[in-house]
Amino acid sequence: MMFAQRARLSRKAGIRPPPQRARNHHPDFDKLATEGWKALEAEGRLSEKGWRKEQQWALDMGLPGAECLTDKTIPTFSRGQLPHFAGINTFMKAPYVENVRDVGKYDAAIIGIPFDTGTTYRPGTRFGPQGIRRISALYQPYNYELGVDLREQMTLCDVGDVFTIPANLEKSFDQITRGVAHVASSGALPLMLGGDHAIGFPCVRGIAQCTSKRIGIIHFDRHIDIQEKDLDERMHTTPWYWATNLPNVPASNLVQLGIGGWQVPRAGVQEARKRGTNVLTIADIEKIGLEKTAEIALDLAWKDADAVYISFDVDSIDCGFVPGTGWPEPGGFLPREALKLLGLVAAEGLCGLEVVEVSPPYDTSDITALIGVRVVVEAIGSMVAHGKLGAHKRIIDKPVKY
Numbered sequence: 117m118m119f120a121q122r123a124r125l126s127r128k129a130g131i132r133p134p135p136q137r138a139r140n141h142h143p144d145f146d147k148l149a150t151e152g153w154k155a156l157e158a159e160g161r162l163s164e165k166g167w168r169k170e171q172q173w174a175l176d177m178g179l180p181g182a183e184c185l186t187d188k189t190i191p192t193f194s195r196g197q198l199p200h201f202a203g204i205n206t207f208m209k210a211p212y213v214e215n216v217r218d219v220g221k222y223d224a225a226i227i228g229i230p231f232d233t234g235t236t237y238r239p240g241t242r243f244g245p246q247g248i249r250r251i252s253a254l255y256q257p258y259n260y261e262l263g264v265d266l267r268e269q270m271t272l273c274d275v276g277d278v279f280t281i282p283a284n285l286e287k288s289f290d291q292i293t294r295g296v297a298h299v300a301s302s303g304a305l306p307l308m309l310g311g312d313h314a315i316g317f318p319c320v321r322g323i324a325q326c327t328s329k330r331i332g333i334i335h336f337d338r339h340i341d342i343q344e345k346d347l348d349e350r351m352h353t354t355p356w357y358w359a360t361n362l363p364n365v366p367a368s369n370l371v372q373l374g375i376g377g378w379q380v381p382r383a384g385v386q387e388a389r390k391r392g393t394n395v396l397t398i399a400d401i402e403k404i405g406l407e408k409t410a411e412i413a414l415d416l417a418w419k420d421a422d423a424v425y426i427s428f429d430v431d432s433i434d435c436g437f438v439p440g441t442g443w444p445e446p447g448g449f450l451p452r453e454a455l456k457l458l459g460l461v462a463a464e465g466l467c468g469l470e471v472v473e474v475s476p477p478y479d480t481s482d483i484t485a486l487i488g489v490r491v492v493v494e495a496i497g498s499m500v501a502h503g504k505l506g507a508h509k510r511i512i513d514k515p516v517k518y
Contacts, residue, residue, distance in 0.1 A: 219273065229310050370391075
């Protein structure tokens with residue numbers, strides 16, 4: 117009897133059929149309606165002409181590869197995007213424009229600003245442009261979710277670094293303003309790699325002097341950065357005091373996202389209150405959501421303005437994700453939140469973008485520098501996806517010429 121019972125309960129083939137399990141957990145699931153599938157389809161609509169052109173250029177410039185190679189697009193000397201671990205580190209392997217007078221031939225231009233004279237605690241952001249460029253080699257110009265390929269849909273160059281003057285804030289500010297104004301006047305979109313946040317003032321000043329139009333600012337940060345002086349100088353805690361003193365950059369169009377924590381000087385808070393800036397904390401943003409936050413930020417920054425500038429301080433992101441920065445502060449954005457919000461506000465078009473406070477000496481595995489890369493490409497990609505790249509050109513009615 118015992119043996120017979122075991123036989124009946126056995127799952128061996130031929131004695132008992134396997135149970136039939138109904139899978140009704142997601143009866144309405146439609147894979148064709150997912151963002152994942154839509155992205156798959158969007159890729160099929162992108163051109164590959166730019167990639168083929170680059171491959172041929174690499175062969176012409178770097179010699180055809182060894183005869184043993186089956187992939188005949190591989191050159192002898194590395195040129196262009198591949199391999200990611202080789203080549204000269206411009207931003208995402210973009211062409212280096214040695215003669216900066218040629219910058220107007222491109223839609224957008226990377227400008228390195230190796231500057232940390234404005235830091236008040238941990239220096240090292242003078243190495244930010246190098247660090248960002250180095251890890252940018254990890255990326256390719258195609259973004260899956262956006263369905264955008266920057267190589268196919270725009271032209272990007274790297275003009276190298278502004279020659280800043282160590283230990284002299286004001287001379288460096290003048291150099292930065294001159295460089296940014298030159299690029300903005302050419303029609304190329306200026307994209308600045310900092311550098312500490314003191315560069316915010318001379319960067320905005322460079323664009324503002326090229327136009328009679330009104331400029332708004334959307335500022336991602338944990339720090340309010342609008343006091344008049346710090347340590348008796350115009351340090352990285354002061355850029356928006358001086359930027360909003362410019363006649364066409366009013367404080368009413370300054371929107372500050374993520375401000376909070378234990379590193380917000382009261383002098384800056386008092387000035388923000390006096391000038392009537394627009395401040396949303398992480399708690400505000402959590403409460404109203406990213407989409408609503410973007411709507412509010414755009415409404416305020418664009419109110420009676422003709423263009424918007426974005427300043428992205430990497431310390432706006434929780435310091436667990438960005439250890440390589442001068443003033444790390446817990447409690448900030450998650451990277452996913454910050455990038456989503458950035459993409460939403462950049463979709464309306466920009467007249468300039470800066471990413472600041474990447475400090476490679478304090479970084480771990482280049483993760484902070486990688487955030488810096490992602491900020492730049494996320495903003496460009498959003499503008500390309502929404503047809504807004506190049507919209508800034510219409511405000512340049514007072515171009516400078518050097």
